Amino acid sequence: MSGTEDALRLDGVGKQFGTFTALHEAWLRVRPGEFVTLLGPSGCGKTTLLNLIAGFLEADAGEIFIGGKLVTQTPVWERDIGIVFQSYALFPHMDVARNVGYGLRARGVSRAEEAARVAEALAMVRLSSMAGRRPRQLSGGQQQRVALARALVIRPSLLLLDEPFSALDRNLRMEMQFELKEIQQKLGVTTIFVTHDQAEAMSMSDRIAVMSEGRILQLDTPEGVYRRPAHRFVAGFIGDATVLRGRLKGMDGVSAGVEAGGLTFSVPAAPLEGTAPGAEVDVFLRPEHLQPAEGEAGLAGTVVSRAYLGDRAELLVQTEGAGRVMLRVPGLAALERWPAGAPIRMAVGSAEPVAFPAG
Amino acid sequence: MQRPFLRLFVTPAALVAAGFLLAMAAILQYAVLAHIPGELTPGGFTLRNFQEMLKPLYAGVFFDTVRLCFLTAVLALLAGYPLALAMVRARNPYIKSAILIISVTPLFLGEVVRTYAWLIVLGNQGFINGFLLWLGIIDRPLTLMFSTGGVVMGLVHVTLPVVVIMLSAAISHIDRDLEKAAVALGARPLRVFLTVTLPLSMPGIVAALTTGFAWTFSAFATPQIIGGGRVNMVSNLVYSLGFSSFNFPFAAALSIAGLLLTALSLALFKLLLRPLERMGAK
Numbered sequence: 012m013s014g015t016e017d018a019l020r021l022d023g024v025g026k027q028f029g030t031f032t033a034l035h036e037a038w039l040r041v042r043p044g045e046f047v048t049l050l051g052p053s054g055c056g057k058t059t060l061l062n063l064i065a066g067f068l069e070a071d072a073g074e075i076f077i078g079g080k081l082v083t084q085t086p087v088w089e090r091d092i093g094i095v096f097q098s099y100a101l102f103p104h105m106d107v108a109r110n111v112g113y114g115l116r117a118r119g120v121s122r123a124e125e126a127a128r129v130a131e132a133l134a135m136v137r138l139s140s141m142a143g144r145r146p147r148q149l150s151g152g153q154q155q156r157v158a159l160a161r162a163l164v165i166r167p168s169l170l171l172l173d174e175p176f177s178a179l180d181r182n183l184r185m186e187m188q189f190e191l192k193e194i195q196q197k198l199g200v201t202t203i204f205v206t207h208d209q210a211e212a213m214s215m216s217d218r219i220a221v222m223s224e225g226r227i228l229q230l231d232t233p234e235g236v237y238r239r240p241a242h243r244f245v246a247g248f249i250g251d252a253t254v255l256r257g258r259l260k261g262m263d264g265v266s267a268g269v270e271a272g273g274l275t276f277s278v279p280a281a282p283l284e285g286t287a288p289g290a291e292v293d294v295f296l297r298p299e300h301l302q303p304a305e306g307e308a309g310l311a312g313t314v315v316s317r318a319y320l321g322d323r324a325e326l327l328v329q330t331e332g333a334g335r336v337m338l339r340v341p342g343l344a345a346l347e348r349w350p351a352g353a354p355i356r357m358a359v360g361s362a363e364p365v366a367f368p369a370g
Numbered sequence: 371m372q373r374p375f376l377r378l379f380v381t382p383a384a385l386v387a388a389g390f391l392l393a394m395a396a397i398l399q400y401a402v403l404a405h406i407p408g409e410l411t412p413g414g415f416t417l418r419n420f421q422e423m424l425k426p427l428y429a430g431v432f433f434d435t436v437r438l439c440f441l442t443a444v445l446a447l448l449a450g451y452p453l454a455l456a457m458v459r460a461r462n463p464y465i466k467s468a469i470l471i472i473s474v475t476p477l478f479l480g481e482v483v484r485t486y487a488w489l490i491v492l493g494n495q496g497f498i499n500g501f502l503l504w505l506g507i508i509d510r511p512l513t514l515m516f517s518t519g520g521v522v523m524g525l526v527h528v529t530l531p532v533v534v535i536m537l538s539a540a541i542s543h544i545d546r547d548l549e550k551a552a553v554a555l556g557a558r559p560l561r562v563f564l565t566v567t568l569p570l571s572m573p574g575i576v577a578a579l580t581t582g583f584a585w586t587f588s589a590f591a592t593p594q595i596i597g598g599g600r601v602n603m604v605s606n607l608v609y610s611l612g613f614s615s616f617n618f619p620f621a622a623a624l625s626i627a628g629l630l631l632t633a634l635s636l637a638l639f640k641l642l643l644r645p646l647e648r649m650g651a652k
């Protein structure tokens with residue numbers, strides 16, 4: 012395999028269930044060692060896509076390459092993948108060591124090598140002392156780590172994870188996210204991670220494929236999908252955005268001027284290409300796109316609710332005639348000046364929002 | 371609020387149970403009374419009925435019964451497991467229903483009807499012999515009727531529905547993700563079956579074997595009709611002694627012994643199969 016080969020390549024892979032198209036032609040190239048997340052709401056086709064890559068489903072269209080090798084017709088057991096399921100799927104009738112060694116035995120690895128590699132894998136997930144336990148004697152987080160060790164011990168060319176942490180509580184989930192990322196970077200294993208949690212996707216991924224209704228809408232870095240969403244669905248799904256209806260004032264090649272709620276925002280021009288000046292547009296505002304204004308200038312509104320987050324607070328504000336918006340303010344100031352019901356004035360913040368033609 | 375209702379609902383079952391208990395008590399009582407030849411009413415207290423049972427003629431029937439039950443349970447398991455697996459795993463709902471109907475409807479036909487059907491299949495002019503003769507594989511009809519083989523075939527047919535139901539319940543509880551995990555780890559389908567599906571079916575297999583065994587022990591019409599007096603099980607012995615010889619006390623003693631033997635065999639079964647059951651323990 013040459014160094015420039017894609018670790019995973021999907022060429023127009025599609026899947027139908029009866030007349031329902033679960034996945035429209037998906038095109039995707041993943042570099043060796045990359046961590047790519049499939050992100051989207053429930054039912055958008057993430058699991059379908061993962062099952063196609065794994066070989067649990069047969070593609071109706073397109074070709075799949077793993078490590079440069081065509082595997083579209085290859086059975087699952089020959090695809091050399093490691094999978095972690097949301098349900099952990101640990102074999103209840105085997106102890107932890109036998110669970111982790113399963114893939115090695117299937118590959119006919121010698122007993123001595125199996126023992127050594129299982130021990131190494133268990134050490135990696137800090138579970139060496141649990142080798143003799145049955146899965147049901149472990150906590151959820153420990154079971155998840157056993158599942159990870161079992162998937163990685165075979166040194167797969169591709170690691171697939173389907174919402175692996177969604178059954179864990181918040182703190183444990185964060186811990187597991189860090190741990191997975193650390194292990195993934197250390198081993199350099201190419202990883203496809205599925206989640207519907209955008210914060211999880213943002214914190215772990217090299218690149219994110221945002222999916223909706225069976226399509227990959229955008230494939231970009233976390234910063235890219237956050238700051239330069241290519242699609243109004245992406246803009247609405249990533250981050251907490253509120254939509255403000257406005258009007259296009261004018262644009263040059265790079266940026267456009269949009270007037271909304273009495274404020275003038277500068278937005279990227281690309282999404283508005285072909286829109287005539289004066290046409291209605293939707294501005295996607297995140298809390299950092301607005302800031303409190305002093306005096307009588309800016310957009311006026313009333314605080315509806317306040318989420319105090321320590322160093323900062325997020326205010327939900329009912330504007331006069333422009334719907335609701337969110338803005339981020341320093342935590343202390345929020346406590347002193349903006350309880351629910353307080354009047355507030357807002358100006359354009361330092362970060363640049365995006366706008367799409369009104370839909 | 372709940373109690374009066376509960377009492378009301380439990381009453382019919384309790385009455386039936388009481389009826390059974392009384393019947394059992396009556397049988398127990400008969401079993402220790404002497405039989406007076408030519409009389410329907412028994413004589414005084416005796417344990418002779420139980421001594422009588424140890425004679426090779428009768429002990430042999432007990433031995434044969436256990437052997438037949440065991441053979442039937444094992445064969446029903448071998449035939450039933452693939453059926454149950456196919457039924458649970460079939461994706462097409464029509465195939466699922468077809469397997470369910472084929473394997474379970476015999477349960478609703480009753481033992482007698484099913485057994486007469488076997489007469490047509492197994493008899494000298496029956497389907498099997500007719501077919502084999504026509505093919506020229508044999509030149510004389512095989513003795514399928516009145517043979518142990520024929521009886522076992524009939525018994526397996528009678529037992530199969532229960533075994534399939536028990537196995538499919540157990541198999542449907544196996545998490546499909548476990549098999550997917552195994553395949554993804556590089557195991558071929560046969561290895562997945564042997565290392566995941568089969569061990570995890572063990573509790574169901576043990577339950578099916580045990581139930582199949584107990585179920586067969588109570589068979590009557592099948593050995594009576596297909597066995598034609600040449601293949602006897604405990605129930606046939608009870609029948610011929612009670613209703614041909616009118617030796618009610620001995621028939622009662624045989625019934626009690628049969629019941630005890632069933633309980634004993636099941637306990638032994640449970641003990642012997644424990645390692646198997648553990649295999650699938652979670």
Ligand SMILES: Nc1ncnc2c1ncn2[C@@H]1O[C@H](COP(=O)(O)OP(=O)(O)O)[C@@H](O)[C@H]1O
Nearest residue numbers: 028031033051052053054055056057058059060
């Ligand atoms: N085997 C199937 N038969 C029919 N429809 C299916 C099947 N599997 C998934 N679907 C449908 O395909 C869509 C995508 O499903 P899935 O890939 O599981 O979504 P996600 O994992 O993003 O929640 C859903 O609408 C789901 O109902």
Ligand SMILES: [Mg+2]
Nearest residue numbers: 054057058059
């Ligand atoms: Mg899913």
